[in-house]
Amino acid sequence: MSSTPSFAAQSPTSPLAPHQITRRAVGPNDVQIEIEFCGVCHTDIHQSRNDWGATNYPVVPGHEIVGKVSALGLEVGNLQIGQRVAVGCFVDSCHVCSSCKADMEQYCLQGFTASYNSPSKDPGGFTYGGYSKRIVVDKHFVLTVPDGLDPAGAAPLLCAGITTYSPLRHWGVKAGMTVGIIGLGGLGHMGVKLSHAMGAKTVMITTSKNKASDAMKLGADNVLISTDSDAMQAMANQFDFLLNTIPVPHDYNQYMGLLKVDGTMCIVGSVGPTAELDSGPLIFGRRSVAGSLVGGIKETQEMLDFCAKHHIVSDIELIKMEDINHAYERMLKSDVKYRFVIDMNSLS
Ligand SMILES: NC(=O)c1ccc[n+]([C@@H]2O[C@H](COP(=O)([O-])OP(=O)(O)OC[C@H]3O[C@@H](n4cnc5c(N)ncnc54)[C@H](OP(=O)(O)O)[C@@H]3O)[C@@H](O)[C@H]2O)c1
Ligand SMILES: [Zn+2]
Numbered sequence: 050m051s052s053t054p055s056f057a058a059q060s061p062t063s064p065l066a067p068h069q070i071t072r073r074a075v076g077p078n079d080v081q082i083e084i085e086f087c088g089v090c091h092t093d094i095h096q097s098r099n100d101w102g103a104t105n106y107p108v109v110p111g112h113e114i115v116g117k118v119s120a121l122g123l124e125v126g127n128l129q130i131g132q133r134v135a136v137g138c139f140v141d142s143c144h145v146c147s148s149c150k151a152d153m154e155q156y157c158l159q160g161f162t163a164s165y166n167s168p169s170k171d172p173g174g175f176t177y178g179g180y181s182k183r184i185v186v187d188k189h190f191v192l193t194v195p196d197g198l199d200p201a202g203a204a205p206l207l208c209a210g211i212t213t214y215s216p217l218r219h220w221g222v223k224a225g226m227t228v229g230i231i232g233l234g235g236l237g238h239m240g241v242k243l244s245h246a247m248g249a250k251t252v253m254i255t256t257s258k259n260k261a262s263d264a265m266k267l268g269a270d271n272v273l274i275s276t277d278s279d280a281m282q283a284m285a286n287q288f289d290f291l292l293n294t295i296p297v298p299h300d301y302n303q304y305m306g307l308l309k310v311d312g313t314m315c316i317v318g319s320v321g322p323t324a325e326l327d328s329g330p331l332i333f334g335r336r337s338v339a340g341s342l343v344g345g346i347k348e349t350q351e352m353l354d355f356c357a358k359h360h361i362v363s364d365i366e367l368i369k370m371e372d373i374n375h376a377y378e379r380m381l382k383s384d385v386k387y388r389f390v391i392d393m394n395s396l397s
């Protein structure tokens with residue numbers, strides 16, 4: 050067991066502050082990682098502030114983790130001390146259910162163990178995430194970071210990257226298709242880069258006019274301002290696929306008319322009830338609304354390799370651990386370009 054510095058929220062209203070946790074001893078199948086960088090996901094804000102009503106305190110957020118192997122269990126054959134590795138949104142699952150057997154641990158029928166705030170046999174009784182110096186993770190849930198990927202820019206791939214890559218792949222995004230990415234934040238900017246790399250005509254759908262030129266630089270072919278009803282009307286029936294990353298409950302109906310016949314809007318942002326869904330656009334156009342959760346371990350490795358091949362990393366603002374509360378405030382104002390990443394060297 051090792052005493053490990055971290056940053057934690059002690060209640061829904063307390064800012065994140067230094068907190069000491071204990072990591073478990075390295076078991077035969079475990080990998081101990083010295084964390085170099087951890088991305089800041091909007092989910093970390095939801096969880097720190099108990100937006101979803103299920104946070105156990107103290108909570109140590111962080112599930113976009115990149116670091117170097119510092120100890121290996123006896124049964125871990127495929128990794129080396131000092132190798133650069135990564136951990137994403139979950140650290141355990143049942144391994145035997147139909148989802149786990151199909152490499153979709155994120156849909157484990159027994160419930161996966163999230164990288165933080167999940168019940169666990171670890172010291173403290175809950176998992177603690179990447180806002181910490183060190184983590185111990187079962188080898189199955191450890192990814193390798195391909196050479197050539199900047200480690201700080203790669204950290205957000207572990208959530209923002211895979212959460213957008215997985216649905217783009219599942220719905221077969223490719224050249225010849227028109228894809229709309231709704232919301233230009235952490236997820237959205239990865240969605241634009243990945244959809245563009247997959248060859249689709251990619252349109253950034255945003256509430257922020259001032260992000261238009263950035264969207265084009267990130268790979269968008271076009272920008273649609275969602276508050277401009279004339280522009281929205283002009284793009285009716287144009288999209289094969291929409292990826293919706295908006296982090297708050299909102300009216301899905303305003304986007305449904307953008308879809309072609311048989312088009313799908315996939316929700317990856319806000320979890321939970323939303324405005325009443327109008328079945329009209331679904332029936333008159335055989336359109337679908339769907340959802341998607343991160344991606345499995347095999348697909349996450351595939352995504353990292355795809356990003357290395359296409360030279361894709363996240364556009365980041367590197368911050369010190371002590372700046373995390375300010376970063377949360379800026380994210381809540383949609384003021385981040387386009388992912389905060391914590392330099393874990395700043396945590397002593
Ligand atoms: N399904 C999953 O597996 C999964 C994984 C990770 C995260 N998430 C969730 O995905 C959501 C997005 O996360 P993120 O880290 O990308 O957040 P983020 O960086 O804060 O970006 C969200 C973007 O959504 C747009 N937006 C914000 N408020 C809006 C509003 N009221 N109406 C319309 N658009 C609004 C803004 O873009 P514009 O300025 O361009 O409009 C904003 O930049 C969060 O709820 C997070 O919990 C889900
Ligand atoms: Zn996340």
Ligand SMILES: [Zn+2]
Binds near residue numbers: 142149
């Ligand atoms: Zn399972």
